[in-house]
Amino acid sequence: MNQPAGLVTNIQTNRKRWFIASIVFLVIAVAGLFWAKWNPYFHKAFTAATTHAIGSSTISGNDAAAPDPSWGAAWHFSLGYFKSIWQAFIVGILLASLVQVLVPRDWIQRVLGKTSYGSTVLAGVSALPGMMCTCCSAPLVVGLRRQQSSVAAAVAFWFGNTALNPAVLIFMFFVLGWQFTLLRLVVGVILVFGLSYVVGKMVRHKEDAVEVVAQTTAASNGKDTKDDPKESLFIRWLKSLSTMSMAIIPAYIISVFVLGAFRAWLFPTLGGTAWSDSLLAVLVFAVVGTLFVIPTAGEIPIVQTFMEFGLGVGPAAALIITLPVISLPSALMVRKALTWRTLSFLGIGVAMLGVIAGLVGMAFMS
Template sequence: MSQLDTTSQHQQSEQRKTLWFVVAFILIAAAGLLYVKWWPYYNKSILSAHTHSIGSSILGNLSDATPSWKSAVDYAIVYFSSVWKAAVLGILLGSLLQVLLPAQWLLKFLGKSSFGSTAIAGMAAVPGMMCSCCAAPIAVGLRKKNVSVGAALAFWIGNPMINPATLIFMTFVLSWKFTLLRLVFGLILTFGVSYLANRFVKDVEPVDIEQMMVEEKAEGSFLARWLKSAGSMLLYVVPAYILSVLLLGAGRVWLFPQLNEGAADSLMAIILFAVAGMLFVIPTAAEIPIIQTFLSVGIGSGPAAALLITLPAVSLPSLLMVAKSFPKKVLVFVIMSVVILGIAGGIAGKWLL
């Protein structure tokens, strides 16, 4: 057998191996999402249609809450009880994509600073339906595979902002006006802000994509590489995640203060709630009962609309989780964009809702 034939057979073998890895990742992701997201959300959509509710506010009774260690632990228990399955899935997928998905494929579709890469990543986020913290490990994994800033951001932000299940719940529980407002600003954040974030990266286009797409030979067994990836992810992501959730749980009464009737729909309230919503951490769709509760106690539609946009988009824990994966200028731009769009949405909501 000639050396050419041997090389050809080796290449075919590697291609089949790569294909099996991709299929394995897709099957694991689909099975995990079916168990953690798709089936539970199908049942919850039926519940929301019949009861016009998806549960009580995760913030609890703020009038009785005080900043304390007990308050921090109580919120953390409720929060992690709701998200732990999705958090585990996010870490699993974030580590697996680094060892299962070929770098050439990811770079071909998601490696450029063009709007096309951003759009593909944003659309790929739709079936994920994760909160910003659970999607963060996957965004970290994408950046480790040299996916462009815009594409990684679009996937990270798109998961919570254009979540189809949340939009369905919102329509049944709040109104179609809330849903439309959320969709418009969600699309702006997912595709517009993510695409513009590429401009804050020094090496936006000088990177030679073709050269980067040359697959590096994997060192070590698959299990060893995955354990290394998962271990690194756990050590980096989990501590910051837990500590920041405790911090926000303790201070939630300060972030969401009770407002008198005159201030309940003021511009200052919209700004306050936009900033608080950007910082605070919630499970997927938890903004709906939070907004429902605030509206019932007299908070105006303006601050409620601000929360509609900023609560799910990002949070302090998710920002800490991705802090080493994105340039600081990019994260500052994202934070400012979320707050500004939250304020704009609050002003629009004040007059439209």
């Protein structure tokens, strides 16, 4: 049965419009990532190769321990942290809002909305050029879920940015050596292509996706910001950006401030003590590393500084795995895109893999 000429024309017009919009999204993504990530990291790689360092620890600076809890400690940590990530965060939240208005939802559903392992792998691989920290990539997780990607694909994209960041692996090789780099690579593959797929099997995909759409459109008076033909593209983008910003930024800032204030309690000074390379230290740092927040590659100077003051290889290995992958602030940011049950499972999984990495470090790297 032949379709009416007008309908065929409309379909062709829509396809052309979405094709052009997707190209615009791609151009913005490339430009933003070059500005915030690719160009700075290209130069930082040479710094890591020549000096075997990429900066000071965000936890303790060049000292063995973080400052005591205070407003000043919170302020200085937050200031340094946001100074490190502001460019990437702008790019992350910009792309997260644009993916909702420039990329066709049915395309996201076909490519990343399936529960198959192929969607998980594709999402994890597509995250590698992003090289964002867990908080800067969190808005994109929300955006992908808003477009009805599967849970597994969203998590694989989230973890792919952090656990398998190619720039961080290069920095780590020059600063901490090949053993830490290999350990990070192996565990990173498990996190991105294993843990994410497992957690995807735990949720009821269709019902969960519908719930996410309902939650994220509530601030827009129940309207889908992308499907209203009466509104211009710019207005829909502004709505998407404002809704997402109001939902994630306040909790993000407050949680970073609190963690910065009490980081001395979270990271006890163990260097040179009997506990510096013990199983207890591995357990403590695996849990703390899962909760704490750092900028991209921040785990490298943190571990380098702690080890210079006597921290053992086991706890250091646990931090290398857990610090970058997930954090309390990033979990708060994606709380409406991933259920607390899912986030709890991910947190426990990351901590457990951190413990395993610590045991491997104690056994084979000491």
